[in-house]
Structures are given as C-alpha cells and as structure tokens.
Amino acid sequence: MRPTSQAAEGNMEWTAGAGLPGKGVVVTGGARGIGKAVAHAFANYGARVCIVDLNGDAAASAAAELPNPDQHMSIGQDLRDLAAHDTMLERVRSELGRVDVLAHLAAVLRRRTNVDDVTEEDWDVQVDTNLKATFFLDRAAAKAMRAQGRGGRIINFTSQGWWTGGFDGSVVYNATKGGVATMTRGLARTYATHGITVNAVAPGFVDTPMMRSGDLSEEHLQGLAAQVPMGRLAEPYEIAGSVLFLASDHAAYITGATINVSGGFLMY
Numbered sequence: 001m002r003p004t005s006q007a008a009e010g011n012m013e014w015t016a017g018a019g020l021p022g023k024g025v026v027v028t029g030g031a032r033g034i035g036k037a038v039a040h041a042f043a044n045y046g047a048r049v050c051i052v053d054l055n056g057d058a059a060a061s062a063a064a065e066l067p068n069p070d071q072h073m074s075i076g077q078d079l080r081d082l083a084a085h086d087t088m089l090e091r092v093r094s095e096l097g098r099v100d101v102l103a104h105l106a107a108v109l110r111r112r113t114n115v116d117d118v119t120e121e122d123w124d125v126q127v128d129t130n131l132k133a134t135f136f137l138d139r140a141a142a143k144a145m146r147a148q149g150r151g152g153r154i155i156n157f158t159s160q161g162w163w164t165g166g167f168d169g170s171v172v173y174n175a176t177k178g179g180v181a182t183m184t185r186g187l188a189r190t191y192a193t194h195g196i197t198v199n200a201v202a203p204g205f206v207d208t209p210m211m212r213s214g215d216l217s218e219e220h221l222q223g224l225a226a227q228v229p230m231g232r233l234a235e236p237y238e239i240a241g242s243v244l245f246l247a248s249d250h251a252a253y254i255t256g257a258t259i260n261v262s263g264g265f266l267m268y
Contacts, residue, residue: 016241017045019249024096026050026089026141028079029106031058033208034157037236038103041244043067048096052077052088052106079106079133085140093144101153101247102141104134107176109210112169123172130176135183138198142191151195153247156184160204160262177202181258188256197255199246204262207233229264 013019025042029035030051039049043066051066053059056076063074073095077088093099108129110122138154145152161174162181181200188198205211205224211233212221225232242259245251260266 021046023047023100024098025101027103028052031062034236034239035105036062037240038243041240050092054078080128082136085137089140089144099144103155103243105157109173114168126172126176131179134180142196145196146194154198155243155246156180156200158200158202160266163266185256200258201242202258202260203239204265205233
C-alpha cells in the first residue's frame with residue numbers, strides 16, 4: 001500500500017511548513033551558506049535537523065545555533081566515503097527518531113581560470129563529491145525511508161549551470177550538476193511508488209562563501225549580478241524557501257522537478 005499524503009486525507013495545514021513538525025531532516029553541506037539557511041528554515045518549522053558537513057566542528061557550531069538546539073544534531077562526514085552512508089543515516093534515525101527528508105547540498109567547486117588548467121584531480125574530486133556521492137546517498141536515504149514505510153522527500157541541489165554548461169574552468173562542476181538534474185528525474189520515477197519524491201533546486205548566483213571562492217573580485221561579482229534581471233545576487237535564505245516547500249505537504253504531488261531559483265537569469 002502506498003503512503004498517503006496528509007493532503008489526500010483532507011487534513012492539509014495551510015502553513016509554509018505543513019507536515020514538517022517532528023520530521024527528521026538531514027541537511028548536507030549545512031555548516032554555511034545555503035545549507036545553513038536551509039537547516040534554519042527546517043528548524044524554524046519544528047523539524048529535527050541533522051547538519052552534515054565535511055567540517056565537523058563547523059557542523060556542530062551551526063547545529064548549536066538552531067532554534068531549540070537540544071533537538072538537533074550534527075555529523076562530520078566526507079560523503080565520498082560511500083560505505084559510511086548507511087551508518088550515518090542509521091545514527092540520524094537512532095538520535096532523531098526518523099529520517100523523512102534529505103536536503104543534499106554538499107558540493108565542491110574547483111574554479112580554474114580556463115579549461116586547460118583543469119587537472120585530473122580537479123575532475124575526480126568534483127565528480128566524486130557532486131555526482132557519485134549524490135547517487136549513493138540518495139539511494140541510502142530512500143532505503144531508510146522505505147524501511148520506515150512513510151514515504152519521504154529527497155531534495156538535491158544542482159545549479160543554473162546544469163542548463164548553461166558553464167564555461168572555461170567551471171565546465172566540470174557544471175557537468176556534475178547536469179548529471180544531478182538528470183539523475184533526480186530517474187530516481188523520481190524509481191521511488192515514486194514508495195511515496196518518496198525526488199526533486200532538485202537550481203540556484204543562480206547566490207552570495208555564499210563558495211560563490212566568492214577562487215579570488216573573484218567584487219567587480220566580477222557585480223558583473224555577474226548585472227546579468228540577472230533582478231540585478232543582484234540572491235541571499236542564501238531566498239533559496240531555502242524552495243527547499244522547505246518541496247519537503248512540505250504542499251509539494252506531495254511534485255516529483256522529478258528541477259526548481260529554477262535564479263532571479264530570472266534562466267527562464268524555463
């Protein structure tokens with residue numbers, strides 16, 4: 001029997017975080033930037049959050065800043081260690097009581113001046129982190145959700161570059177994000193009968209530490225902002241709302257979608 005949504009039962013709660021109170025949520029890459037904003041959004045609506053980050057100390061610090069910090073947890077984890085995924089999720093289930101949502105934001109960007117500067121190591125670390133780990137973590141999360149029998153939500157992060165392809169030294173990063181968008185659709189079809197939705201969020205230019213990496217000048221950043229019809233970079237909290245929506249009961253019938261949050265930089 002397929003899990004039924006709260007909306008299907010006629011009990012929809014018309015708030016932004018409908019269905020989220022008490023849910024167990026895993027936010028990867030949650031120690032800073034968009035991930036940190038996403039973790040706060042879930043905690044503000046009563047979810048119990050596990051922040052996962054490569055930097056364990058930063059993850060712990062971010063979790064301590066959440067509302068009702070005693071209800072949340074953190075894990076320092078390199079997600080390229082595929083064998084650790086099941087153990088990590090079991091720890092979350094044990095400490096938070098359940099795993100209902102995976103918001104997977106962890107990614108690596110190796111920004112190079114031009115394509116000839118990209119090394120094999122640049123390729124490997126970005127593909128292994130951004131694409132390979134995403135597949136295996138999504139699969140592990142779906143396994144945990146199926147075992148619970150309540151369905152669930154998987155929300156991956158791609159980029160506007162999944163559509164544009166990027167250019168020069170960013171081509172590899174954007175290739176991985178194109179793979180995430182395609183994989184999200186395939187997993188959405190795979191897990192739909194289990195009541196698990198799989199969607200992706202595609203941010204445009206967001207003012208984050210990753211965006212400012214690689215010694216980008218303020219002039220360069222302003223040049224990027226000028227390409228956006230809204231005329232500015234996004235703030236991390238402006239991306240978090242899309243994640244919250246996709247995890248809520250309001251998005252129970254949305255799966256396989258890639259949500260464009262780019263201020264009009266892309267329109268599709």
